[in-house]
Amino acid sequence: MNGVRIGISLFIVVLIGLSTAGWIWTGAHQSAAQSTASRTVLALGIMTGLVGLRFLWGRRKA
Amino acid sequence: MLKTLHETLNGARHETALRVFMAIVLAHWAEHLLQALQIYVLGWPVPQARGALGYFFPVLVSSELLHYGYALVMLAGLWVLRAGFTGVDDRRWWTIALSIQFFHHVEHFLLQGQYLLGQNLFGRPVPTSIAQLWVPRVELHLFYNTIVFIPMVIAMYFHMFPPAKAGRPACTCAWHRRLSPAVSA
Numbered sequence: 001m002n003g004v005r006i007g008i009s010l011f012i013v014v015l016i017g018l019s020t021a022g023w024i025w026t027g028a029h030q031s032a033a034q035s036t037a038s039r040t041v042l043a044l045g046i047m048t049g050l051v052g053l054r055f056l057w058g059r060r061k062a
Numbered sequence: 063m064l065k066t067l068h069e070t071l072n073g074a075r076h077e078t079a080l081r082v083f084m085a086i087v088l089a090h091w092a093e094h095l096l097q098a099l100q101i102y103v104l105g106w107p108v109p110q111a112r113g114a115l116g117y118f119f120p121v122l123v124s125s126e127l128l129h130y131g132y133a134l135v136m137l138a139g140l141w142v143l144r145a146g147f148t149g150v151d152d153r154r155w156w157t158i159a160l161s162i163q164f165f166h167h168v169e170h171f172l173l174q175g176q177y178l179l180g181q182n183l184f185g186r187p188v189p190t191s192i193a194q195l196w197v198p199r200v201e202l203h204l205f206y207n208t209i210v211f212i213p214m215v216i217a218m219y220f221h222m223f224p225p226a227k228a229g230r231p232a233c234t235c236a237w238h239r240r241l242s243p244a245v246s247a
Binding site for chain 2: 014030
């Protein structure tokens with residue numbers, strides 16, 4: 001059970017990491033308007049990843 | 063016949079179907095993750111960052127049909143395999159993934175429609191989806207794939223490990239069932 005959970009978590013961490021790298025990259029390579037839009041969706045993606053980790057590792061109702 | 067296939071995919075073959083579906087999803091992810099890595103980490107120009115297969119076969123990235131085909135396969139897979147998710151948590155998360163994928167598919171449908179009609183929306187030089195009016199394509203697809211994948215994988219996890227109180231799980235996907243064959247006797 002934990003092996004599966006760790007595997008899923010690592011994948012989500014990779015997604016969060018790449019989205020964070022995207023956050024940094026967009027600030028330097030896109031126009032202000034594009035960068036704001038990109039950062040908004042990347043931040044939402046990161047938040048979704050964190051919510052996923054929270055539900056994956058949180059206590060579940062029996 | 064379709065009803066029988068649907069029953070089989072959500073019964074005896076649900077586990078196999080989910081494995082195949084997950085393999086397709088992960089293969090698609092590999093391409094998108096590599097593309098993001100090429101742009102954000104390796105600093106490749108966006109038009110040259112085409113993942114692994116797209117590097118050798120650029121048409122795979124430029125073809126709207128292929129993108130639409132994948133969106134359709136995702137939508138069909140999430141729709142067809144939903145009946146096998148019989149618990150409360152797993153079905154809720156799977157339905158969230160299905161709902162988001164439905165909108166993602168509409169976006170690709172718009173792109174495909176513009177390509178087929180040779181007429182782009184909003185006077186744009188290239189086919190453009192609604193969200194693409196504001197968000198560049200690479201970031202938008204990273205986002206869409208993330209927000210579909212995470213609820214989907216949470217649903218799969220809850221499906222594999224249902225709460226013990228829910229009784230003996232009906233699906234062979236559940237690990238409890240494999241670990242305690244005596245319960246079924």
